[in-house]
Amino acid sequence: MPELRYNVITREWVIIATERAKRPDQFKRKEAKKALPAHDPKCPFCPGNEAMTPPATFTIPDPNNWNVRVAPNKFSALSREGERKRTVKGIRRTVTGVGIHEVIVETRAHNLTTALLTDRDVELVVDTYIDRFKAASSDPRVEQVTIFKNHGDAAGTSLEHPHSQLIATPIVTSQLRERLSNAQAHYDEFAECIFCRVLQMELQDGVRVFLETEHFVAFVPYAAFTPFSFTILPKRHMPCIAELTDAEAADLARILRRALAKLHRGLDDPDFNYVIRTAPLELYGVKYYHWYVSVIPRLTKMAGFELGSGMFINVALPEENAAFLRDVKVD
Amino acid sequence: MPELRYNVITREWVIIATERAKRPDQFKRKEAKKALPAHDPKCPFCPGNEAMTPPATFTIPDPNNWNVRVAPNKFSALSREGERKRTVKGIRRTVTGVGIHEVIVETRAHNLTTALLTDRDVELVVDTYIDRFKAASSDPRVEQVTIFKNHGDAAGTSLEHPHSQLIATPIVTSQLRERLSNAQAHYDEFAECIFCRVLQMELQDGVRVFLETEHFVAFVPYAAFTPFSFTILPKRHMPCIAELTDAEAADLARILRRALAKLHRGLDDPDFNYVIRTAPLELYGVKYYHWYVSVIPRLTKMAGFELGSGMFINVALPEENAAFLRDVKVD
Numbered sequence: 168m169p170e171l172r173y174n175v176i177t178r179e180w181v182i183i184a185t186e187r188a189k190r191p192d193q194f195k196r197k198e199a200k201k202a203l204p205a206h207d208p209k210c211p212f213c214p215g216n217e218a219m220t221p222p223a224t225f226t227i228p229d230p231n232n233w234n235v236r237v238a239p240n241k242f243s244a245l246s247r248e249g250e251r252k253r254t255v256k257g258i259r260r261t262v263t264g265v266g267i268h269e270v271i272v273e274t275r276a277h278n279l280t281t282a283l284l285t286d287r288d289v290e291l292v293v294d295t296y297i298d299r300f301k302a303a304s305s306d307p308r309v310e311q312v313t314i315f316k317n318h319g320d321a322a323g324t325s326l327e328h329p330h331s332q333l334i335a336t337p338i339v340t341s342q343l344r345e346r347l348s349n350a351q352a353h354y355d356e357f358a359e360c361i362f363c364r365v366l367q368m369e370l371q372d373g374v375r376v377f378l379e380t381e382h383f384v385a386f387v388p389y390a391a392f393t394p395f396s397f398t399i400l401p402k403r404h405m406p407c408i409a410e411l412t413d414a415e416a417a418d419l420a421r422i423l424r425r426a427l428a429k430l431h432r433g434l435d436d437p438d439f440n441y442v443i444r445t446a447p448l449e450l451y452g453v454k455y456y457h458w459y460v461s462v463i464p465r466l467t468k469m470a471g472f473e474l475g476s477g478m479f480i481n482v483a484l485p486e487e488n489a490a491f492l493r494d495v496k497v498d
Numbered sequence: 499m500p501e502l503r504y505n506v507i508t509r510e511w512v513i514i515a516t517e518r519a520k521r522p523d524q525f526k527r528k529e530a531k532k533a534l535p536a537h538d539p540k541c542p543f544c545p546g547n548e549a550m551t552p553p554a555t556f557t558i559p560d561p562n563n564w565n566v567r568v569a570p571n572k573f574s575a576l577s578r579e580g581e582r583k584r585t586v587k588g589i590r591r592t593v594t595g596v597g598i599h600e601v602i603v604e605t606r607a608h609n610l611t612t613a614l615l616t617d618r619d620v621e622l623v624v625d626t627y628i629d630r631f632k633a634a635s636s637d638p639r640v641e642q643v644t645i646f647k648n649h650g651d652a653a654g655t656s657l658e659h660p661h662s663q664l665i666a667t668p669i670v671t672s673q674l675r676e677r678l679s680n681a682q683a684h685y686d687e688f689a690e691c692i693f694c695r696v697l698q699m700e701l702q703d704g705v706r707v708f709l710e711t712e713h714f715v716a717f718v719p720y721a722a723f724t725p726f727s728f729t730i731l732p733k734r735h736m737p738c739i740a741e742l743t744d745a746e747a748a749d750l751a752r753i754l755r756r757a758l759a760k761l762h763r764g765l766d767d768p769d770f771n772y773v774i775r776t777a778p779l780e781l782y783g784v785k786y787y788h789w790y791v792s793v794i795p796r797l798t799k800m801a802g803f804e805l806g807s808g809m810f811i812n813v814a815l816p817e818e819n820a821a822f823l824r825d826v827k828v829d
Contacts, residue, residue, distance in 0.1 A: 168594055168595050169576055170593075171667070180667075246500060246517075260504035261502060262502040262511075264513060313803055313807045315806045322799075336502070336513075341510045341511070343808070441802065468652070469654065470653060471771035475644050475773025
């Protein structure tokens with residue numbers, strides 16, 4: 168019989184379709200991806216083409232000019248200039264679309280991806296995330312900073328060159344506010360961080376954990392909403408990514424690269440998104456929230472039921488997906 | 499400058515990317531869809547192939563055997579048999595996956611779609627929705643009934659034959675519970691149904707309404723989250739689709755067919771989902787909720803930002819989309 172599982176973090180139910188479940192290797196890419204050149208003269212993110220984007224706001228220099236480069240998104244969803252102004256008129260609320268939308272070019276190489284970079288390369292990307300998160304958070308118009316990556320067509324990207332993005336909005340989204348307030352309610356009732364509790368249970372159960380480093384754990388959640396989606400959670404309690412020590416940041420790079428390498432090798436480079444789910448900087452140090460990375464391979468489509476109910480049908484077993492990833496060998 | 503708009507129903511902010519906005523005709527289908535035969539001998543929903551699905555639970559007969567046919571989904575996400583049993587163990591909650599998953603075959607013709615049916619055909623489908631909604635709701639294990647349609651690949655369907663689905667779950671999803679409770683909070687504060695208020699404002703503004711019948715209004719919401727998504731709202735206050743009179747049901751069929759015909763002709767048969775957002779039957783008659791149909795053309799992809807923040811960037815202007823649909827001529 169299928170099973171409904173409850174995600175205590177999002178408070179969403181998921182149907183685990185045990186009887187329709189596909190085996191892990193059925194999610195492998197069907198057709199080979201076309202090979203990319205190491206440099207594409209038309210790519211706005213390739214070295215030498217810096218003039219095709221707005222001027223950089225941040226770079227990590229290297230002997231070849233730069234190693235990581237951040238620039239405002241040329242097709243920005245929000246305006247960097249202007250005043251944040253909220254209008255309330257009857258039931259209508261609008262805010263001027265001010266904020267920050269940056270592109271983080273992760274490497275000079277057009278044809279690489281996180282799974283194929285070195286730990287040191289990924290560490291520079293993580294350091295950049297932390298720097299840009301702090302910089303965006305210091306803008307008084309900004310309420311929330313979302314850092315995310317789209318890899319591949321199905322994940323919504325149009326540019327192949329490895330990059331992530333940062334969008335800083337002048338409001339807190341309802342999704343984040345609800346998660347913060349759910350976590351707060353749990354803390355008030357049980358005097359514990361719900362994420363620390365989940366971490367403890369996952370380590371104890373063991374069956375959904377597929378990778379562990381000194382400071383982080385990677386696991387497929389008990390109520391994973393889509394096949395192979397997973398969480399990378401810091402072991403130390405901290406609500407905000409800006410609280411990472413240097414050693415922890417380096418360790419995050421290691422686990423992120425290795426977890427994505429398992430996905431890359433195990434399923435033949437599937438399209439995926441990842442997102443850093445952090446509390447805003449103003450909640451630095453609060454006891455009830457705990458930041459993490461969500462990785463969401465885009466192996467299935469969202470249809471009318473998901474859109475219409477907010478509930479997902481997962482056609483994979485979290486425990487089976489974790490076992491599969493555990494077995495994929497990576498450096 | 500872009501504009502952030504607040505959806506008072508979902509309490510979600512949307513970025514209306516005014517400067518990146520595409521013109522309505524840029525959303526037209528790029529490549530022609532392949533033509534379908536009127537009958538496909540391998541299609542499980544075509545007449546003559548009834549044995550390829552489980553036995554019907556409901557049919558609307560006609561001289562050719564049936565006109566609308568409902569059967570359990572052969573690959574059901576939930577088990578029709580069994581007991582609803584909830585297990586609570588520490589922070590884990592599970593429920594046995596019992597419920598109802600039915601397929602509603604809308605017509606005998608393999609190659610038609612709602613836009614191309616007659617009003618009378620669509621009326622039979624609406625009548626079927628109401629019957630099956632009531633039947634599913636009468637199952638004591640069922641807490642929520644979602645009726646939806648997936649049209650086309652991008653909308654997550656694998657079968658071309660015109661059909662919708664019903665999934666009845668043994669829990670209330672967090673999405674529905676939040677919307678009910680948001681609407682209730684508004685009622686408590688303002689002594690009005692928030693949907694009735696939205697209706698009144700949309701009729702007054704006029705610019706987002708593109709179709710109106712005796713009992714319904716179709717409009718692109720002020721804070722539409724994706725291009726061309728629209729709402730069909732009953733003018734009379736009613737929380738639950740089961741409250742429709744016969745005349746209203748016939749009128750719903752009319753506006754649904756015409757609205758979808760505008761989409762079909764205006765954008766060359768785009769993929770879309772629709773979903774009926776109704777209160778559960780046990781909330782029949784409550785003053786604070788108001789059911790409606792959401793139509794969501796699948797013209798853009800959900801990427802990392804949307805998944806990671808719950809917030810959408812709409813690259814179309816709701817008022818421009820409405821004007822475009824208003825101008826498309828349909829019978």
